[in-house]
Amino acid sequence: MRIATWNVNSVSARLPRLLEWLSSARPDVLCLQELKCAADAFPVEEVAELGYEVAAHGTGRWNGVAILSKAGLDDVRRGLLDQPGYQSQDALLEADEPRAIAATCGGVRVWSLYVPNGREPGHAHYKYKLRWLEALRATAAEELTAERPFALLGDFNIAPTDSDVWDIAKFHDSTHVTDAERAALAALGEVGLTEVYPRALKYDIPFTYWDYRALAFPQNRGMRIDLVYGNDSFTSTVADSYVDRNERKGKGQSDHAPVVVDTA
DNA sequence: ATGTCAGCGACACGCTGA
Numbered sequence: 001m002r003i004a005t006w007n008v009n010s011v012s013a014r015l016p017r018l019l020e021w022l023s024s025a026r027p028d029v030l031c032l033q034e035l036k037c038a039a040d041a042f043p044v045e046e047v048a049e050l051g052y053e054v055a056a057h058g059t060g061r062w063n064g065v066a067i068l069s070k071a072g073l074d075d076v077r078r079g080l081l082d083q084p085g086y087q088s089q090d091a092l093l094e095a096d097e098p099r100a101i102a103a104t105c106g107g108v109r110v111w112s113l114y115v116p117n118g119r120e121p122g123h124a125h126y127k128y129k130l131r132w133l134e135a136l137r138a139t140a141a142e143e144l145t146a147e148r149p150f151a152l153l154g155d156f157n158i159a160p161t162d163s164d165v166w167d168i169a170k171f172h173d174s175t176h177v178t179d180a181e182r183a184a185l186a187a188l189g190e191v192g193l194t195e196v197y198p199r200a201l202k203y204d205i206p207f208t209y210w211d212y213r214a215l216a217f218p219q220n221r222g223m224r225i226d227l228v229y230g231n232d233s234f235t236s237t238v239a240d241s242y243v244d245r246n247e248r249k250g251k252g253q254s255d256h257a258p259v260v261v262d263t264a
Numbered sequence: 265a266t267g268t269c270a271g272c273g274a275c276a277c278g279c280t281g282a
Contacts, residue, residue: 009282010270034282036271061271062281117282157282211282212268255269255282 001071001106001263003029005153005226006247007114007209007256010036011066015043017252022050025244025260028071029105031112031153035064039098042066057101064098065114065154071106081139084131086116087124099132100139108234108263109143113154118175126175129157133184141191149234149263152193155209155256156227160185160195163205164224166216176225185227193229198241198259206243209256217248226259237263 004027008014011032022030035042035058042056053073058064067073080100087095099114113136118129136152144150158181162168171177185195200206207222216222228241240262248257 013270034270119281214265214267216268 001029001108002027002260003031003105003108003110003151003153003263004258004260005031005033005112005155005228006258007033007155007226007254009034009254009256011042011064012037014252014254015046017247017254019046019050021244021247021258022047022052022068025258027260028069029108029110030068030258031110032066032068033064033112033114033155035066036061037064039064055101055103057098059098062097063114065101065112067101067103067105067110067112069103069105072104074104075102077102080132080135081142083135084128086128100136102143108149108151111140111152111154113152113156115155115157117157118181121173121175121178129175130180130184133181134187137184137187137191140188140193144192144231146231147233149231149237150193151228151230151234151261152188153228153259153261155225156185157225158182158185158227159223159225160227164207166207166221166223176223188229192231194232194235196228196230196235196238196241196261198228198243198261201242201245207245207257208243208259210248212255226256228259228261234263239264 056066116129118126208226210217210222
């Protein structure tokens with residue numbers, strides 16, 4: 001089975017590229033992040049023509065996640081166990097943001113995740129990010145069994161090591177590289193999840209994100225922040241994994257590249 | 265270079281978020 005994850009930075013802006021990529025890469029399951037549309041605005045018919053069912057979780061202009069599958073789409077779950085909200089400056093109520101959705105596809109329990117950015121260390125959004133990651137750990141712990149293949153895929157907005165950013169010296173006092181964020185990744189290990197490390201198609205580190213600005217992509221100033229974690233039942237079946245950096249090229253591209261995992 | 269995108273409200277472009 002081929003399972004992939006891709007932060008598309010607006011599914012409507014990315015629709016032509018998404019349909020092309022589905023047709024060429026032919027994943028059985030695709031986790032999407034940053035839909036930037038409401039669930040009922042997802043282009044269900046367009047992907048159905050390529051054989052995909054859709055479970056989407058979105059509310060509007062920010063966030064939004066989905067799972068596309070042609071291997072079945074059962075037991076859909078939206079949101080995390082005790083998922084924290086984020087109180088934005090202009091909102092009185094805590095917003096329950098659409099950042100997590102799960103489904104069982106071909107016997108594999110799959111989560112599509114869009115971890116909060118954090119903005120800057122110490123910011124309320126950073127504290128929200130850490131609370132959100134703890135809810136993710138608790139949700140995984142609740143769902144995990146030894147027998148069922150289980151995988152978390154998505155934009156984690158964390159670089160696991162200093163090598164996973166183009167120049168660690170540029171990330172002093174930045175999010176994505178702090179000890180607390182990396183401790184949250186380590187906590188996923190404590191519940192039995194390990195990372196699937198992808199091949200790079202070019203250069204040494206398989207970056208998954210490059211800023212749109214300042215020629216970051218041609219200069220390979222990237223970050224490896226789109227990650228895949230699985231339990232042993234999942235990772236033991238992994239035959240290959242790679243970052244499709246070619247999808248970051250050209251016109252109408254996302255700022256993230258898809259991460260592909262092939263299982264036996 | 266605070267250098268690029270995307271969506272929104274409102275119909276030009278500033279704001280927010282990344």
